[in-house]
Amino acid sequence: MRQRTVIPFGPQHPVFPEPLQLKLHLEEERVIEAIPVLGYVHRGLEKLAEQKDFVQNVFLIERLCGICSFMHALCYCQGIESLIGLQVPDRARFLRTIWAELARLHSHHLWLGLLADALGFESLFMQVFRNREIIMDVIEATTGGRMIFCSCLIGGVRRDIPNDLLKETIARLDQAEKLLDQIAPVILAEYTVKERTANLGIVTKEQARKLGAVGPVARASGIAMDMRTLGYAAYGDLDFAPIVEEAGDCYARIVVRVKEMYQSFDLIKQAAKRMPKGEHALPIKRLLPDGETVVRVEQPRGELMYYIRANGSKKLERVRVRTPTYANIPPLLHMLTGAQLANVAAVAVLSIDPCISCVER
Amino acid sequence: MNPLFWSWSAVTIATVLGGFLLGGFLTGIDRKLTARMQNRVGPPIVQPFFDVIKLWGKERVMVNPMQLLYANTYLFFSVASLVLLILGWDLLMILFISAFASVALVLGGYSVESPYARIASQREIIQIAAAEPVLVLAMVGMFLVTGDFTAAAIPEHPRPLLVDLPLVFVALLIAIGIKLRKSPFDVSTSAHHAHQELVRGIYTEFAGPTLAVLEVGHWFEMIFFLVFLGLFWAPDWRIAGLLLTSTFILELLVDNISARYTWSWLLKVAWVGGMGLAAVNVAWLYL
């Protein structure tokens, strides 16, 4: 019988920005079994959402997760809007799209930096974060916050992007895109990166279906599932197609995300070009949500689902959040089994881009 | 007391002081240059000294008392190998002593319960196995050229070693990349930043003054290998200096343009590439 080591991978580990613990049972350096230990950041937000009134909830829901906070607010607001039967003004729809794509951009940049760092590629990590800073600046200039946008509101958005600021934003994003042009070939073609990620943690199309993978994990396995094709916000008016790769390995997931970064730049430019004039928010006075609904949006990490039940009062009866990482944990465990310890960081963290505060809420 | 003793003592003291200062400054330059390559401002050049002073002032926390012994052994043998190299002793013995330093580090990693340190120690052994044969072959090559195993014989040789041993020099670049813990060869631990897979590898469970000892030991190890490379143009120290500077910058550049690789790849590169090059060169000298 070979010696088995149990490595407590996390909850504090340089590669994890968030506290997930994986109990890795190793034989030499090969992972035999991985067991996730959750609950380090469980805050009972779903219960808290029942205590606050539904407008205050927007601010609460946004703080469910740092990286994709805007997506949570967007999803929640869309749910409430459908319950009170409110049609958001056109300009608000386009502004929401721009912010959603900015959130995707900065999330994917973060992920790319962490990937580089996990591969021991310190200089690439620094380059990616330098680029991300440009995106963060754009976000701060347009919303007033760097991580928590606080810009989504039931009935529209909280602040408008004036046209001159929009122009400036596009110019800055062009600069960021140019810098990304320098880095993308490195991550896509660099020998060491490619050698370490190709043929790693393969999830076939069939397995991805069975394990319920969502987002880039599913798309890298050949499933063209992208909630943006539902046409929420302004996505119905913009031209794009889900990015799909067939290989299903770690490298394919990198390719999907890098391509999505370019896609986001493109979507923002499209939205800015077609930006309609008009109001950016509608008043919601004396309108109360009633009934139940399920809303879905595409987060940087995949499908986000909200189930909201209201009873015609200010307080909601039930808010259920299913975040993409929650759905991607079973595929992660599948990938980890049989992986080398050296690849756990690269495979585990980076290919599913875990967000633990989302999972535990 | 004979005069030889006094001159040796003087050289030893000068080496220890010089090695400490030079090692710290080189590490500082390393960090500054790395930062500039990454478009950052970077720390001041004397930051490594600040770091060591700060570590020295911390509370001494040890997982077990043996750690201190191993850390000190590592420092002692790193210093000793550098001193003996400067004194011009037998190269094989010097290599042996520097290997002692590495072994002390491995034992230090093994002496704690942390699985990270243990796995890193295993990898460090692989690193030693990858780098040492190249170094031995290099010394055999030096012997074949100068007819002597002592370091003192090299500067007296009429031609620079590089002329006779170009491939050995290239092989040594790989070995030194491993020894300096630079990407893509930083599998067991990394010189400046927390390692991702294994947290900080061998260094994981070292803290405070004990970690400071390891840091300083690494400075001496670095200087030792640079001086060893300098032997390749030994008669003229100016050209040797130029050679060392360019080697140093090359290592930094490679560190910044590549990701870390796995240990199996490291073995392949060191044995097939490094030893292959060195062996071809040595065989060519035989013929």
Added chain:
Amino acid sequence: MRELEAIEIGVDQLLGEAHLLAQDGWRLVTITCARSEDGCEVIYHFDKDLKLKHLRLQLALEQEVPSIMPIFFPAYLAENEAMNLYGLRVTGLNIDYGGRLFTTAEAPRHPMARPAGARGEE
């Protein structure tokens, strides 16, 4: 009041319905558990080609429900969560955290098990 278009089923129908959905290529999105005054409501959300289908289960308090993990493997996280937070009784789980998916042993047993609006168990 806009109700969700959910198919109301009984506990004994659950596994059969789930089997049919699995054969038809549906993906389990998640399981929602909500507590009402007199019992517990469990909603299973499924997705196929961006279309949603919901199965709704009304349970009395303390009533057991079989796990659909053998059919939809990813169900185990949501089921363990419902066990932990709502005190749902799920039987036949292969990966069982013992009702402690998120909370530790000294934490309240089912922190969200009170009806909506009320504060959780102290």
Added chain:
Amino acid sequence: MLEMLGNVIKNTLATPATRRFPAVQREPFPGTRGHIRMDSDCCIFCKRCEIHCPPDAIVVDRQDRTWILDPNRCIVCGKCVEVCPKDCITMFPHHRAVTRVRIREIRGEDDGRGRRLEPMATKEE
């Protein structure tokens, strides 16, 4: 390996993108939500900010004529700025350092003709 080389060389020659942080600081953008401040001169203690505040960071007492902000709870969302009928809460773009003290605004009694009998005071407790 060589894909990164051009980038590295370019960086070495270029000026660094980072700044020496505590010494050199970037000005925040004009719309940044940095921190809120209350000008108690115009506060009418209507409690609207308290009611709307999502994290319950503001406590207003009509009797004591105090307005207390717990900066540790405040999420700087700006809801109070929006709902204030007198516009006496303002958002400032600079961030305030983390603090555990609460900020208490007290206003003395009015003499009925718009003049204060006691001077207004901001206390940090």
